[in-house]
Amino acid sequence: MRNLELFSTASIDHLMWSTSGYAAKLDSSALSIFTDFDHSQPMAVDSSTGAVDTADIMEKTHAFMRLVVDKGNRFLGVVTKYELSDSKMIKLANQRSSNIKDLQVTDVMVPREALMALDYHQVSTAKVSDIVRALQENGLHHILVIDHELHHIRGLISANDVARKLNVPIDIQQPPSFMQIFKATK
Secondary structure (H helix, E strand, O other), rough: OOOOOOOOOOOOOOOOOOOOOOOOOOEEEEEOOOOEEOOOOOOOEEOOOOOHHHHHHHHHHHEEEEEEOOOOEEEEEEEEEOOOOHHHHHHHHHHOOOHHHHHHHHHOOEEEHOOOEHHHHHHHHOOOOOOOOHHHHOOOOOOEEEEEOOEEEEEEEHHHHHHHHHOOOOOOOOOOHHHHHHHOOO
């Protein structure tokens, strides 16, 4: 083992910014924009965490979404800033005649049964443009990727990450409801 020397940063006032950063293209492999949990830890929150505490954690870590897991790290669902908005939590607390501080993350999360995902094999053969279209057509800011062979969540794709890697904004809007389509055709 060797001793490493420490240096003062007092006179250092610039950050290194990569000039050769990878920029994906629409015809690049979709794997280039995929967050693979085999190579990076998923951002998760324990199911026993309070909803307000989860909102604070997500605010401090600048996260839009977290996976919700139980004590055994089994996947239960997903929570986003949308579900953790003050208005949604207050409404839920009022419906339950309880205090907002009593809500758990599991009370506000989207359960795994209500989520849709892409298959890893499908993603491995897709192009970035295919993923962008899937995100836009389904009004999704994030989409999970499952591995059917191993029977687990393999990773996820974030519209924000895709936009950053493409160096272009990606507009994600909620798909129109039946009522909106009906009104538009009148």
